[in-house]
Amino acid sequence: MVAGSGDSEFSLNVEILGxxxxxPYFWGSDPIGSESLNPGSALxxxxxxxxCPSNPDNDxxxxxxxxxxxxxxxxxGCKRALVCVAxxxxxxxxxLLQCIK
Structure with a gap:
């Protein structure tokens, strides 16, 4: 995050609070939670x-x-993150995993 870093020549020197x-679109090779039960998982x-055909790995x-x-x-580069999922x-x-990591 260039805006909050203060290190870059392009920095805006703005404090980003959150x-x-x-x-968010996060995915992986191994299903977690309810992913294995959902028919949309294959898609x-x-x-x-x-x-991204140059790096097609789901991990x-x-x-x-x-x-x-x-x-x-x-x-x-910020103090808080709000993760919204449906x-x-x-x-x-x-x-939800991002909230606990």
């Missing part, structure tokens, strides 16, 4: 390889921050 991740598993850290060596919300969203369990 961010909101609204319906979600094929979406990332379509979006890419940009898609699955919970993978070993993946990014953490701690390094975002009750019937296929991806909700991955979004």
């Amino acid at each position: 961010i909101a991740l609204v319906h 979600a598993g094929r979406l990332w390889p379509f979006i 890419d850290p940009r898609l699955n921050p919970m993978v070993a060596g993946g990014p953490s919300l701690v390094g975002l 009750e019937n969203d296929l991806l909700k369990d991955r979004g």
